[in-house]
Structure formats: structure tokens, C-alpha cells
Amino acid sequence: xxxxxxxxxxxxxxxxxNLVLNCSFTDSAIYNLQWFRQDPGKxxxxxxxxxxxQREQTSGRLNASLDKSSGRSTLYIAASxxxxxxxxxxxxxxxxxxxLNFGKGTSLLVTP
Amino acid sequence: xxxVSQHPSRVIxxxxxxxxxxxxxxDFQATTMFWYRQFPKQSLxxxxxxxEGSKATYEQGVEKDKFLINHASLTLSTLTVTSxxxxxxxxxxxxxxxxxxxxxxxxxxxxxxxxx
Numbered sequence: 001x002x003x004x005x006x007x008x009x010x011x012x013x014x015x016x017x018n019l020v021l022n023c024s025f026t027d028s029a030i031y032n033l034q035w036f037r038q039d040p041g042k043x044x045x046x047x048x049x050x051x052x053x054q055r056e057q058t059s060g061r062l063n064a065s066l067d068k069s070s071g072r073s074t075l076y077i078a079a080s081x082x083x084x085x086x087x088x089x090x091x092x093x094x095x096x097x098x099x100l101n102f103g104k105g106t107s108l109l110v111t112p
Numbered sequence: 113x114x115x116v117s118q119h120p121s122r123v124i125x126x127x128x129x130x131x132x133x134x135x136x137x138x139d140f141q142a143t144t145m146f147w148y149r150q151f152p153k154q155s156l157x158x159x160x161x162x163x164e165g166s167k168a169t170y171e172q173g174v175e176k177d178k179f180l181i182n183h184a185s186l187t188l189s190t191l192t193v194t195s196x197x198x199x200x201x202x203x204x205x206x207x208x209x210x211x212x213x214x215x216x217x218x219x220x221x222x223x224x225x226x227x228x
Contacts (some may be wrong), residue, residue, distance in 0.1 A: 034217075043205060043222035087153065096215040099146040100207070104155040 002027045004092050006103035013080055014111050019045050021106045022076040023090030031096050035064050035075050036089040038105070044089070048075070080110045114140045114210040118220030130194045137204035141186035142208035146217075147179075150203040159204075162189040166175055170215045196227040 003026040014021050023033070035047040048057045048064040050073070056065040063076040077084060087107045091100035115138040125131045133146055143164045148156040160181055161169040168181035180192040189208075193200055204223040209215035 008182060043223070044219045046219075049216070091156075092183065097144060097163060097209045097211075099148075099158045100156075101158075102148075102156040 002030075002092055002094050002101045004088050004090055004101050004103040006088075006106050008106055009080070009104065010107040010109075012109040012111065015080060015082060016043070017080050017110075018076070018078050019108070020078055021077070021088050021090075023073040023075070025071045025073075025092045025101075028068050029094065030068060031065075031093045033073050034067055034091045034093070034100065035062075035073075036091060038087045038089055040086075041086065047088075057061055077108075080108075082110045082112050083109050084108060114138075114213065114216070114218045116142075116206065116208050116218045116220040118206055118223055120223060121221055122224045125196055125225070127197055127227055128195055130192055131196060131225060132190055132192045133204055133206075133225075135189045135191070135208070135220050137187045137208050137210075137218075140208075140210045140212070142189075142210070143186060145183060145189040145193050145206055145208045147181065147189075148205045148207070150205065153169070159191075164189075164220065193225065196225070198227045201225055201227045 005024045007022045032051045034049045036044045050057050050066040061078040066073045087105040089105045090103040117136045125204045131178045145162040147159045151157045160176045162181045162183040173187045183189040207217050207219040209217050
């Protein structure tokens, strides 16, 4: 069964710092990997989706990379802002049409 | 893009009662929908896979008689929490793959259930 692990569980950084969130998965045979943001008491916001054939995706200050062979993905956030404070979830899709396997998330706090 | 709508967003019910949560695909047909549960400070855990016109597939440890899933049409799946208890209080969220976009998975807004 696919296991998804996210490190660190929590992170606090001052505003302006660049930061990296890590995600690892046990089965490298994936269809795609997705990063979500979840604000307290809210649902999920999709940030970036990387297909298994891709190495990275970028959206604004966010960059997600995928190394399928090593079972790793990173989410890079540049020039962090207090509004980036949220929980970031990594989810792996093992096959097209299948359910996602989620990590436990990284709780990010960006202080002014 | 495709939209999945979930209702209600928040519900409070008394212990012992049942509550129904609806998940609708608004602009596409979904033969499959997924139901997740998230306890405080935990990740989203798959509860069951809802299949249109057939029985749902439940994950290990999820009581099928307690969490009734009905997928009677290609755009609607419902999750009914029966005889709710305070420990069922959680965040429930549905998702559905949209076939024409390579099965991109779209999530509903989620439902917060509080059992008092």
C-alpha cells in the first residue's frame, strides 16, 4: 500500500524566507502527485499537479519537483508571506481514476 | 474547470440521529466518487469509493452499516452517517475524477460534522 510521508510536520519561518517542504512516497509507480493547501476549517485548494512524466511544475512563487525513482517531491515556496500560513498536503495518485493517498501535511506559519 | 459541490458545509446533529451529506458533480458525470474523513490535525483518510449503480467499496476499518453510501445517479453521491456519535465528529470531503481531463480529481468543499 502506498505510504506518503511529509517532513517537517510543522514549520515556522519569518516573512521573506524561502522554504522547502518535503514529501516522500513508498511506491514509485505513480500516476501523478499533487500539492494542496488547506486553511484552518476549510477545504482543499489545489496548488500544483505533477504528472509522473514531469520533473517539476511552477505557479507563481511555488515550485514543485518530482523525483519518481527516489519517491520524493518537494514544494518550494519563494519569498514567503504571512498569507502562506496554512497546512500543505502532498497527495499521490497511484493510477488514473484512483483515490489519492495523502500525507499528514506540513503546518506552515509565516510570521511578519 | 470541473466543479464538485458538497452540501451541507457545516452540520450539527444530536447523538443517535442520522445526517446525510451530498456530493454533486455539477458539470460532468462521475461514475466514481471518493469519500474521505479528516480528524483534527490528521490527514485525509479514504473511507470508501462510491460507484454509480453498484455497492460502494469500503476501506478497512470503516463500518459500511454506519456510513451508508448511495450513488444513484452519475452526478450525485450521498454519505449518511447513521446513529451518529460524538466520535464521528469530523471533516468529510468528497472527490471525483473527471474522465475527459485524464481523470483529474476534483474535490468538494467539504462538510464539518459536529455530533453533540
